[in-house]
Amino acid sequence: MNISEAAKLSGLSAKTIRYYESIDLISPPRRAANGYRRYGEADIASLCFLRQARQFGFSIDQCRLLLGLYKNPQRRSAEVHQLVSDKLEEVDAHIRELADTRELLANLVGACANDEDADCVIIDRLAGQKEQA
Amino acid sequence: MNISEAAKLSGLSAKTIRYYESIDLISPPRRAANGYRRYGEADIASLCFLRQARQFGFSIDQCRLLLGLYKNPQRRSAEVHQLVSDKLEEVDAHIRELADTRELLANLVGACANDEDADCVIIDRLAGQKEQA
DNA sequence: CTAAGCCTTACAGCAACAGGAAGGTCAAGA
DNA sequence: TCTTGACCTTCCTGTTGCTGTAAGGCTTAG
Structure with a gap:
C-alpha cells in the first residue's frame, strides 16, 4: 500500500x-x-x-x-519494565514541577485586584528582584 | 555595567x-x-x-x-489578571493531560511480569492496532 | 609581549514535526 | 487525447527558547 x-x-x-x-x-x-x-x-x-x-x-x-x-x-520483559518505570518517574517529576507552577499562578490570580486600577500585585511580584536564596 | x-x-x-x-x-x-x-x-x-x-x-x-x-x-490590573488566569488554565490543562498519561503508564508498569521472559504485556499493549473509537 | 578574561557577531543545532514549493504520476471523465 | 484532481516525490523553512561554537576584538595584569 x-x-x-x-x-x-x-x-x-x-x-x-x-x-x-x-x-x-x-x-x-x-x-x-x-x-x-x-x-x-x-x-x-x-x-x-x-x-x-x-x-x-x-x-x-x-x-x-x-x-x-x-x-x-x-x-527480557524486565528491560521493558525498566524503560517504562523510568518514563513514569519522568512524568511524575514533570507533574510535580507543573503543580508547583500552578500554585504560584493561583496565588497571583487570587492576589490581584482585577479592576480598572493600575495597581497590580501580580506586576509587583513579577518585578521582585532576584532572590539570593 | x-x-x-x-x-x-x-x-x-x-x-x-x-x-x-x-x-x-x-x-x-x-x-x-x-x-x-x-x-x-x-x-x-x-x-x-x-x-x-x-x-x-x-x-x-x-x-x-x-x-x-x-x-x-x-x-488596568484586570488585563494582567486575565493573562494570568489564562495561563493558569493552560497549566491546568497540561497537568490533566500528563495525569492521564501517568495513569496509562502506571497501568503498564503494574501489568508487566518484569522478569527474564520475552513475554511482555507492555509490548503487547503498545503493539495494539489503532482503535476505531 | 603575551595570556586570560572579557566582549562582539554569526551560524549550527536541539525536538518533533508541519507547511509549502516545485515537480512527477496515475486514473477517470469529456 | 487532453485535462483535471488526487496522489506521490524531494527539499527548504518555520516552530520554541535558547545553548554551543567559531572567529575575532578589547582590556588588564604579569
Whole structure:
C-alpha cells in the first residue's frame, strides 16, 4: 500500500512517516517502479507501535529503544519494565514541577485586584528582584 | 555595567539577554565606545521581570504582553489578571493531560511480569492496532 | 609581549514535526 | 487525447527558547 493508506491505518500522518524514515527510526520501505513507497503489514505494525508509544509520552529516542525490544524476540520483559518505570518517574517529576507552577499562578490570580486600577500585585511580584536564596 | 554583570544581577545568562534583544523582547541598550552593551537599573529591572515571568511558565509572547503592562502606568490590573488566569488554565490543562498519561503508564508498569521472559504485556499493549473509537 | 578574561557577531543545532514549493504520476471523465 | 484532481516525490523553512561554537576584538595584569 502507498503512504497515505499506511498513514490512515497507523494513525500517523504521511509527513510523520517520512520523517521517521529520515531519522532512521523505521527502515526504508520498498519502492514501487514509480518511486512510491510501498508498505506491508509488518511496517504498519511498527508504525502503530510507534504511534502508541508516542501517545504514552515516550520521546523518539525512547521509542527507538522500545521498537528494538518490540522487534527482538530475545528481549527480557524486565528491560521493558525498566524503560517504562523510568518514563513514569519522568512524568511524575514533570507533574510535580507543573503543580508547583500552578500554585504560584493561583496565588497571583487570587492576589490581584482585577479592576480598572493600575495597581497590580501580580506586576509587583513579577518585578521582585532576584532572590539570593 | 557590562552584560556579564547584568546577567549576574538578573539571573539570566548573557546569551539569553542577547537573545531577548535579538527578538525585540527588550530594547537595545546603549553601547560604550568600544561597542560593549551598557545596562542601567531600569534594564536590570526589566530583565528580572522577564526571568520571573519565564519561571512562572509564561511563553516569550506572553512575556512580551506582560512586560508591556509592566512598563505601562496606564494599565488596568484586570488585563494582567486575565493573562494570568489564562495561563493558569493552560497549566491546568497540561497537568490533566500528563495525569492521564501517568495513569496509562502506571497501568503498564503494574501489568508487566518484569522478569527474564520475552513475554511482555507492555509490548503487547503498545503493539495494539489503532482503535476505531 | 603575551595570556586570560572579557566582549562582539554569526551560524549550527536541539525536538518533533508541519507547511509549502516545485515537480512527477496515475486514473477517470469529456 | 487532453485535462483535471488526487496522489506521490524531494527539499527548504518555520516552530520554541535558547545553548554551543567559531572567529575575532578589547582590556588588564604579569
